[in-house]
Each structure stands twice: as structure tokens, then as C-alpha cells.
Amino acid sequence: MNTTKFCTKCGKELPMDAEFCQFCGAKQSSVENLKQTASNTDIADDTKPGKEIIFEQDNSSTNVLEKKSKFKKYWWIYVLVGIVIAFISFSLLGPSSPTDVASDVEESLKNDNSLDVTSVKPDKESGTIIVHVKEKKAIDDLYMGKTSTFKTVERTLLDLSKKYKDEDSNGYDLSYIQLMKPGTNDMILLSVDKGKIKYSALDDME
Structure with missing residues (x-):
């Protein structure tokens, strides 16, 4: 010893x-x-002469207790942050609203620059997205038998319809988009649903 x-x-x-x-x-x-x-x-x-021995204290248990104490003191902040994150995630990943889809359709058609869009709105009665336009190149060409520009509009609306084909909201079929003839509320130039053409004015020209 x-x-x-x-x-x-x-x-x-x-x-x-x-x-x-x-x-x-x-x-x-x-x-x-x-x-x-x-x-x-x-x-x-x-331990040679002149050398100081340093004994280190284990503070791990003290640190754990301090962390637990801080968590108990500020628990409501963590809960609030969690709620905010969940809300943002739901807003970004949740189902689209009819208004959101109408805005997307309007922006996409304006970027095409083939149609002079006057309004794109969800129609409560039919549960579809209704597009109203003025006379412009795609419509003028269509009346003159030129189909290439109107086919560009078809592709744009088909892509949008496919994008929302699995989404329904408050009685709206968000993939059902109808392009109305300029100056009318009941004459359809193009109708798409679930990423497919239901009716196109081009069909009557063939």
C-alpha cells in the first residue's frame, strides 16, 4: 500500500x-x-518538482441538469415554434385553393403571350376554373384556320390541368379549366380536365 x-x-x-x-x-x-x-x-x-497537477472536474451531470432546467423554463417557446413550423409546412404542402389555381392559370397564359387574358376565376356553379380572354393572335389565327398558336394554348392548359388532376377543393375540380370565346359566357373554345382535352374548337375545324 x-x-x-x-x-x-x-x-x-x-x-x-x-x-x-x-x-x-x-x-x-x-x-x-x-x-x-x-x-x-x-x-x-x-509529478516532477515545479509541475502542478490539475484535477479536472466532471461537469457533465451539472450540464444536463442545467439544460433540463432551461427547457422547463422555456417549454412554451419550443411549442410555439413547433406550431409555426407545422402551419408553414401545411400551407406549402397542403391542397391548393381555387383562387391559387386561377392565379397560376392566369400567370401561365400571360407568360405564353398568345392570349389577352381579362380574367381567370373559379366558377362556383360549375366547380371549374373559367378563363375569359379578348381577341388576340391565338383567337384570330384560329378563326383564320391557323392552328399552331392555339395548340400552344392547348398544351399550356393541359399541363396545368395535369398538375392539379388529383386535387379537389370545396366542390371544385381544380383540374377542370374552360377557355371561353371572347365576348361570351357560354361558348367554350377549349375545355380540359384531368390532363385531357374534353373539347377543343380545333375539333370542329378538322
Whole structure:
């Protein structure tokens, strides 16, 4: 059994039960707080005179308790942040509204620049998206028997219809889009649903 130890400040050899160093006067740690993890030779090598031994305190348990305390204190903030994130996720990934689809259709047709769009609105009575336009190139060409520009409009509306083919909202079939003849409310030039053409004015020209 070891009968000596080394001063934690100056490194001089002391009796195991010494409370103070007889050389430098430094207070010594009790035996119970010291963990003997090496042989006397290793200790002697690591405690040369003038070298200070530093004992590190394990603060892991204290840190865990502090984190738990902070969580309990600010739990409502974490809950609020979670609710906000869930709401944003639902808004981005949730079903589209008829108004959203109408806006998408209007923007897409205007980007095509083939039609002079006057309004795109969800129609409550039919449960479809109704597109109203003025006379412009695609319509003029159609009346003159030129179909290429109108076919561009067909492709645009077909892509939009396919995009919303699995979505219904408040009685609306969001993939059902109807293009009305300029100046009318009941004459259809083009009707698409579920990504397919239900009616096209081009059919009457063939």
C-alpha cells in the first residue's frame, strides 16, 4: 500500500496523510478524492518538482441538469415554434385553393403571350376554373384556320390541368379549366380536365 504522495503544487514527496506540504505550505487534497490510475513510477515521472497537477472536474451531470432546467423554463417557446413550423409546412404542402389555381392559370397564359387574358376565376356553379380572354393572335389565327398558336394554348392548359388532376377543393375540380370565346359566357373554345382535352374548337375545324 502506498505510504507517500506528491505535493500538488511543488511535487515534493509527502506522507500520505499530510494535509499541508511541509516544503511549500500548499493544502493537499484528501486521499478519497484522488484516483490512483498509475503506478508509483508513472506518478513520479508526471509529478516532477515545479509541475502542478490539475484535477479536472466532471461537469457533465451539472450540464444536463442545467439544460433540463432551461427547457422547463422555456417549454412554451419550443411549442410555439413547433406550431409555426407545422402551419408553414401545411400551407406549402397542403391542397391548393381555387383562387391559387386561377392565379397560376392566369400567370401561365400571360407568360405564353398568345392570349389577352381579362380574367381567370373559379366558377362556383360549375366547380371549374373559367378563363375569359379578348381577341388576340391565338383567337384570330384560329378563326383564320391557323392552328399552331392555339395548340400552344392547348398544351399550356393541359399541363396545368395535369398538375392539379388529383386535387379537389370545396366542390371544385381544380383540374377542370374552360377557355371561353371572347365576348361570351357560354361558348367554350377549349375545355380540359384531368390532363385531357374534353373539347377543343380545333375539333370542329378538322
